Amino acid sequence: MNWRPALIAALLALPLIALFAFGLGTDPRDIPPTIPGKPAPDFTLRIMPPEAEADTSWVRLSDLRGQVVVLNFWASWCVPCRIEHPELVRAARAYGNRGVVFYGILHKDDPESARRWLEEMGGHDYPTLLDPGARVAIDYGLRGVPETVLIDRDGVVAHKWIGQITFDMLAREIEPLLANVTGGE
Numbered sequence: 001m002n003w004r005p006a007l008i009a010a011l012l013a014l015p016l017i018a019l020f021a022f023g024l025g026t027d028p029r030d031i032p033p034t035i036p037g038k039p040a041p042d043f044t045l046r047i048m049p050p051e052a053e054a055d056t057s058w059v060r061l062s063d064l065r066g067q068v069v070v071l072n073f074w075a076s077w078c079v080p081c082r083i084e085h086p087e088l089v090r091a092a093r094a095y096g097n098r099g100v101v102f103y104g105i106l107h108k109d110d111p112e113s114a115r116r117w118l119e120e121m122g123g124h125d126y127p128t129l130l131d132p133g134a135r136v137a138i139d140y141g142l143r144g145v146p147e148t149v150l151i152d153r154d155g156v157v158a159h160k161w162i163g164q165i166t167f168d169m170l171a172r173e174i175e176p177l178l179a180n181v182t183g184g185e
Contacts, residue, residue, distance in 0.1 A: 042061045068151065075108060089123075
């Protein structure tokens with residue numbers, strides 16, 4: 001029996017098998033996001049109607065420089081988004097009057113479904129932005145929904161959460177940024 005071809009095939013297959021075994025055993029949430037510490041990608045997105053007046057229907061991230069910004073990528077078909085929604089509303093209420101700006105960014109969903117979802121969930125305290133073609137999601141390295149990005153007053157990504165978040169998780173990262181805003185100048 002000629003064992004050479006079998007040995008060559010086994011040697012070639014072994015690294016591939018090891019790569020698959022490693023990849024299949026890795027939770028994507030365990031892979032750290034690469035965007036924290038980098039300038040937040042700028043965008044101009046339309047506010048989902050009817051939340052905006054005609055003259056204020058667009059949000060440009062660069063116009064928010066000097067403020068702490070929370071971006072939450074979500075969709076009406078996302079079960080964890082449903083669970084985290086009350087936590088985000090609570091955070092927006094707690095920090096909105098302290099200079100933190102909150103925006104939802106609708107990901108791969110239609111505005112009508114989003115409006116119905118928000119009505120069913122009791123509304124929200126911040127606008128939802130439309131991201132046609134998911135260009136902003138791509139720029140922010142979105143892996144899925146929900147994901148939340150915290151941007152400091154200098155326009156740098158301070159933190160990114162992959163998956164469902166809580167009020168306490170947000171507060172733990174927002175408080176130091178507010179201390180820097182109010183006490184660091």
